[in-house]
Amino acid sequence: MSLMLEVKNLKTGFDIDGKIYHAVDDVSFSVKSGQIIGIVGESGCGKSVMSLSIMQLLPKGIGKITSGEIRFHGKNIEHQTNDEMNKIRGKDISMIFQEPMTSLNPVFTIGSQIEEIMLNHSKMSKAEVRSKAIDLLKQVGIPRAEKIVDEYPHQLSGGMRQRVMIAIAIACQPRLLIADEPTTALDVTVQAQILELLKSIQEKNKMSIVLITHDLGVVAEMCDEVIIMYAGKIVERTNVDTLFYDPKHPYTKLLMASIPRIDVEVNELSTIKGIVPSLKNMPQVGCRFVDRCPSAMSECSKITPQLAFIGDQHEVSCLLYEGCSTRKGVS
Numbered sequence: 001m002s003l004m005l006e007v008k009n010l011k012t013g014f015d016i017d018g019k020i021y022h023a024v025d026d027v028s029f030s031v032k033s034g035q036i037i038g039i040v041g042e043s044g045c046g047k048s049v050m051s052l053s054i055m056q057l058l059p060k061g062i063g064k065i066t067s068g069e070i071r072f073h074g075k076n077i078e079h080q081t082n083d084e085m086n087k088i089r090g091k092d093i094s095m096i097f098q099e100p101m102t103s104l105n106p107v108f109t110i111g112s113q114i115e116e117i118m119l120n121h122s123k124m125s126k127a128e129v130r131s132k133a134i135d136l137l138k139q140v141g142i143p144r145a146e147k148i149v150d151e152y153p154h155q156l157s158g159g160m161r162q163r164v165m166i167a168i169a170i171a172c173q174p175r176l177l178i179a180d181e182p183t184t185a186l187d188v189t190v191q192a193q194i195l196e197l198l199k200s201i202q203e204k205n206k207m208s209i210v211l212i213t214h215d216l217g218v219v220a221e222m223c224d225e226v227i228i229m230y231a232g233k234i235v236e237r238t239n240v241d242t243l244f245y246d247p248k249h250p251y252t253k254l255l256m257a258s259i260p261r262i263d264v265e266v267n268e269l270s271t272i273k274g275i276v277p278s279l280k281n282m283p284q285v286g287c288r289f290v291d292r293c294p295s296a297m298s299e300c301s302k303i304t305p306q307l308a309f310i311g312d313q314h315e316v317s318c319l320l321y322e323g324c325s326t327r328k329g330v331s
């Protein structure tokens with residue numbers, strides 16, 4: 001499989017009262033053609049900021065990439081102009097978001113929103129894009145596509161709107177789809193249908209997916225490789241089987257324990273105590289998980305753990321493992 005996306009030592013910061021705080025702090029990973037990579041973590045771990053960095057959709061004047069590289073098929077895209085990115089967005093790399101109601105424009109019909117992206121990126125005629133829009137709606141499992149094409153977003157259910165978002169995202173057959181919590185706002189049955197749909201489109205179009213989620217159940221269904229993020233850093237990365245059978249980082253283990261299981265009777269869902277440190281309160285030295293970690297040791301607030309290989313295709317950043325404490329005191 002060839003390399004499609006490479007993120008190298010990416011740092012993305014936000015300007016708060018004249019000071020830069022990094023929401024993504026020295027993150028590196030790559031995505032091969034046809035691969036589905038999951039990026040997992042609670043809210044505030046930097047997952048969405050990472051995807052907005054790749055798309056160059058960070059809030060203007062506030063968020064910016066301060067260092068590192070993003071390469072798409074070998075070409076650096078981290079400092080492209082908006083015009084250059086407009087040629088890539090939607091055509092080569094597409095994105096779907098959690099809440100389709102805010103991503104769809106309420107004043108335009110479903111059809112015109114799908115057609116717009118094709119008109120921007122191809123030389124198809126109006127009639128051609130109209131019939132392609134209906135085809136796409138059918139492809140994503142929307143019934144009565146010929147009628148729905150002329151309806152407005154508010155006339156559809158949440159699940160149907162998410163299908164429309166997927167139709168827009170795949171309209172130009174992108175090579176990479178970034179899906180940021182694509183099923184979070186949907187009920188469980190619809191979630192499963194949307195994931196199945198994404199998987200079947202991925203197989204058919206041979207595209208890659210970066211799937212951002214806080215739900216490890218979704219990862220188990222969909223992904224080849226998984227990256228666990230905590231407070232702007234990668235804390236564990238491995239393939240999906242290793243993650244489920246041999247998780248190493250204490251944060252990953254707690255995320256695992258919080259997956260609801262139907263075979264075990266529990267009175268209360270296990271959740272992780274405490275919260276992710278805010279950007280302004282990020283520890284500068286030591287492990288960022290120290291306040292919530294059941295295995296914390298005294299050195300954990302003095303030595304910053306580094307990501308290190310602990311096995312074939314398995315990296316972790318925690319002082320419980322050899323090789324993670326090589327660069328002392330550097331955050």
Ligand code: SF4
Nearest residue numbers: 287290293300318319
């Ligand atoms: Fe817990 Fe220490 Fe490992 Fe951080 S470095 S996850 S505090 S054991």
Ligand code: MG
Nearest residue numbers: 043047048181
């Ligand atoms: Mg998010």
